[in-house]
Amino acid sequence: MQTTTSADGTTIAFESIGDGPPVVIVGGAFSVAADGTPLASALTEVGFSAITIDRRGRGASGDKRGTVPEDEVDDLAAVIEAVGGEPAVLGHSSGGVLALYAASRGVPISGLFLSEPPFGFGDGEQLRLLADRLQRLVDEGKGEDAVVAFQLEGVKLPREMVESIRQSDMFPALVPLAQSTVYDARLTAQLSTPTPQMLSVSKPVTILRGEQTFPLLIAAADQLAARMDAADLVIVPESVMHRPDPAATARVVRERA
Template sequence: METTTSVDGTVIAFEQAGEGAPVVIVGGAFSKAADGAALAAALADVGFRAITVDRRGRGASGDKRGSTPDDEADDLVAVIEAVGGDAIVLGHSSGAILALYAASRGAPIRTLFLSEPPFHFGVGEPDPGLADRLQRLVDEGRSADAVITFQLEAVELPREMVDAIRQSDAFPGLVAVAQSTVYDARLSAQLSTPPVGMLSVSQPVTILRGEQTFPLLVAAADRLAEEMDAAELVIVPESVMHRPDPVATARVIRQRA
């Protein structure tokens, strides 16, 4: 992996695949660069240079206790500068919130693609104290409990699904990035309703969602498209239950970038 250094000195790791205009992929909760590999390959197949990122507190990237959404926005800028100075950005889930926030702060983003951002717009708002509770659990050595709490309260997964994940081979990998749940919870609480600056970014914006996904995400994508005058909403039938289909998503980006 390659690395760059963010404003606060945190090392951020990323990988590149393909040749052409750069597309930086910003994943959601728990995701690491490796989780974007299939999407990166699909983008490379249609002529892009795809960049997958380990957000801070994950994988090969560093971390700094008390990190804020501003720090993560700075991380994205550092990656963009490392791969050429401006880029197309595809954010998924909380990564879409982060990408839009970074754009509102002046990040050198050419075009934005926002995949199922979990904005609340005042409905079922997340607990503003969740990030602090998660941090206490991590500090107490209860990282598994932090993961479970985040899944139940932030993602709102059913208890039976959370129990099944806990018994799966994937669970240790989630526990390893438990600190990142604090940052995702803080990001989602601070920006659960996008402020005017985020709704009025200058870049072209395409909002993506599947036909079959969680109701919150349908409502969020549709409302965001209504609130942003220049944004286009694209429904991707191949993307199901908050999982962006790599080939279909790459096709949409190729058509609109």
Template sequence: MSVMESADGTRISFHTAGHGRTVVIVNGALSTSADAAPLAGALADAGFRAVTWDRRGRADSGDRTGSTPEDEADDLAAVIHAAGGADAVLGHSSGAVLALYAASRGVATGALFLSEPPIDFDGDGFGEELADRLQELVDAGEREEAIGSFQRDAIGLPAEMVEDARAGGQLAALAPLAQSAVYDARLTLRLRRPDASRLKIRTPVTVLCGEQTFPFLIGASHRLAEGIPGAELIIVPESIMHRPDPAATARVVAQRI
């Protein structure tokens, strides 16, 4: 593990695997760099240097009260700088949203690979009130409830599934990541109904989507690929229900950079 500081002084931890052109992986919600290890390993096996990192408020990274999507974009820029530059950034779920947002702010991401980004093009999903409510729960020490609320109201999981996760201890296991759920909610809101300036990305863009995944993500992936000039949509059959298959995803990256 290596550690560096972001623009606001927040400690950010990162890991590297393999040798070759550098691919920085950006995790989705409620996950840490450890969850990206299989994908990093597949990229390393394909001849890349893979960089995984803990987004702020997660695992070995620090945090700062009042962190914003701009801070997270700065974090990605700092990781890329610490890695000596990036040939590509591979983001999954809200990590894809962060990668796109950072690129729109001028972060030197290299080629973008955006896996099932949950972009609310129609503005039909949650609003700012959810992010505020999640923060209130975190501030009150109700971190498990914040996780459950995020899963129900942001991700859209059925209430019965969330309650089963509570009974099985999964919500308690995810409770340390509750503050990061607030950040993911605010980040997703930042790219709600993205305007043309957010979609004019001056770097190659590949959007990845599984065949069997949530309908909202299928629609968002298609619309994003259609909205970014020159973007390519790749269907990855091996990726099922919002879980990117490591080997298949690495293969897509290897074919395009």
């Protein structure tokens, strides 16, 4: 992996594959750069280069106590500067919230692809309180409890699904990412309702969602599209339950980038 340095001195790791116009992939909660590899590979097959990122507090990237959403904007800006040019950015879940916020703050982005961004349109205070509680759990060495609390209250997964995940082989890999749940909660709390600047970004915006996904994500995508005059909503049937289908998503990017 390559690395760059964010404005506050935090090391941010990223990986680039392929040739062609660049697309930066920004993952959501609990995701690291490697999780974006299938999508990155699909993008290279349709003529792009693809860049995946370990957001701060994840994988090979560094961290800094007191991180706020503006720090993650700086992280994305540092990666884009390292890559060069003005790439398209494909943000999934909270990564979509971050991508739109970054564009509104002047980060050089040629176009946005926002995959099921979880805008709550009004539940920011609840998420802010959750972020504070998650930080206390992490500080007390209770990373497992933080992961579960975020899944239940931040992502709003059904309790039986969360219990199944906790008993699965994947759970141990989630625990080291517990600190990042604080950052996702802070991001979606501060930006529960998109700012006027976010709603009026001048770059092309494509909002993607599946037909079969969580109702709150359907509502979020549809409401965001209704509030953004210049945005297009694209339904991707192949993407199911908040999992973007790599090949189908890459085709949408190819058609619109």
